[in-house]
Amino acid sequence: MNFHKLEMARTIEPLYVAISLDIDPDANSAVKGRHDALSSPIEHGEIRVAACQKGLQKIFELLGKYDIDATLFYEARTAQMLVAEGMDLPKLSERHEVACHSLKHEDFLGKVSGIPMDEKCIEKTISEAKYILEKIFKRDTKGFRAPYTRISRAVVKVLERLEFLYDSSETVTFGNGWAGNPYPLEAFDSGLLELALPSFNDAKGKKKSSYLWAIFEGRRISSEYIDTVLQARDVASGGLFVFSIHPWHLYVDCRGNEFSNTQVGKNLENLESIFSRLKQMRSIRILRQDKYMEDWLKKQIKLNKSIPNNSNF
Numbered sequence: 598m599n600f601h602k603l604e605m606a607r608t609i610e611p612l613y614v615a616i617s618l619d620i621d622p623d624a625n626s627a628v629k630g631r632h633d634a635l636s637s638p639i640e641h642g643e644i645r646v647a648a649c650q651k652g653l654q655k656i657f658e659l660l661g662k663y664d665i666d667a668t669l670f671y672e673a674r675t676a677q678m679l680v681a682e683g684m685d686l687p688k689l690s691e692r693h694e695v696a697c698h699s700l701k702h703e704d705f706l707g708k709v710s711g712i713p714m715d716e717k718c719i720e721k722t723i724s725e726a727k728y729i730l731e732k733i734f735k736r737d738t739k740g741f742r743a744p745y746t747r748i749s750r751a752v753v754k755v756l757e758r759l760e761f762l763y764d765s766s767e768t769v770t771f772g773n774g775w776a777g778n779p780y781p782l783e784a785f786d787s788g789l790l791e792l793a794l795p796s797f798n799d800a801k802g803k804k805k806s807s808y809l810w811a812i813f814e815g816r817r818i819s820s821e822y823i824d825t826v827l828q829a830r831d832v833a834s835g836g837l838f839v840f841s842i843h844p845w846h847l848y849v850d851c852r853g854n855e856f857s858n859t860q861v862g863k864n865l866e867n868l869e870s871i872f873s874r875l876k877q878m879r880s881i882r883i884l885r886q887d888k889y890m891e892d893w894l895k896k897q898i899k900l901n902k903s904i905p906n907n908s909n910f
C-alpha cells in the first residue's frame with residue numbers, strides 16, 4: 598500500500614468512543630495522613646458504596662439497552678463490597694472490559710495525604726488489587742486508571758512490571774497535535790502505552806473534561822458533550838475519545854449529599870441521551886478500551902511493514 602492510499606484508508610476510519618466507568622466509593626476523597634480514600638464527609642471516617650451500587654445497576658441497564666460494551670475501572674475494595682452486598686458483578690460485567698482502579702483509591706503521590714508512597718509500596722498495592730479483581734472476575738486486567746488520575750514514574754514502572762497493556766490516567770487537550778491516539782509514556786521514561794482522557798476548550802474558552810461530573814452537578818448539559826464528539830469526529834478519525842463516569846455521581850454530589858429525585862431523574866435522562874445520541878451518529882464506533890488498543894497495535898504492525906521508519910509514535 599502506498600502512502601497516498603494509506604491516507605485515504607485512514608480518513609474513512611470512524612472516531613472511536615469508549616465509555617469508561619471509575620467504580621469507586623461514593624463521593625470519595627483523599628485524606629491527610631492516610632494513603633486510602635474515604636467517602637465525604639471524611640470526618641465520619643466511612644466508606645460507602647450504596648450510591649455506587651444504585652448508579653452502577655442503572656448504568657448496566659442502559660448499556661444493555663443501547664448494546665454498548667464499556668470499560669470498567671474497578672477499585673478492588675469497592676468490587677469486594679458490591680459483591681458482599683449481593684451484586685453478581687462477574688455476570689453483570691460479562692460483556693465489558695474489567696480494568697483496575699487501585700486497591701483502596703490510594704493517593705500514590707501524596708498530594709493530599711502528605712505521605713507519598715514509595716515504589717515498593719505502590720507495587721504491593723496494585724498487585725493486590727489486580728489479584729483481587731482477577732479472583733472475582735476470573736480474567737486478566739489489562740488497563741489501569743490511577744485514583745485522581747495521578748501517575749508518576751514509580752506508578753508507571755509498577756504497571757510495566759505487572760504487565761498492564763495500557764494506562765488511562767492522563768488528560769490531554771484535543772487538537773494541538775493530539776487526535777486521540779495512544780502514545781508511550783516517554784515523559785516517565787517508559788514505553789507503556791497511554792489511552793489519555795481528552796479535554797477541550799468550550800465556546801467560552803473554558804476547559805471541559807470528558808468526565809460527566811459537570812452534567813450531574815448541573816453545570817453542563819448533555820448536548821455540549823455531543824457537540825464536542827461531533828467536533829472531534831471531524832479532526833480525529835481513527836482516534837479514541839474516552840468518556841468517564843462515576844456511577845455514584847448519579848445519586849450523590851461530590852460532598853456526599855443525596856440528590857433530589859428530580860435531579861436523579863435528570864441525571865439518568867442526560868446519561869441516556871448521550872448513549873442514544875452516540876449510537877445514532879454516523880462515523881462513530883463505540884468500543885472497549887482494550888479492543889481499541891488491540892486493534893491499534895495490529896494496525897501499527899501493518900504500518901511498520903509498509904512504511905519503514907514511520908513516525909506515528
Ligand SMILES: [Zn+2]
Nearest residue numbers: 619621744745
Ligand atoms: Zn476514582
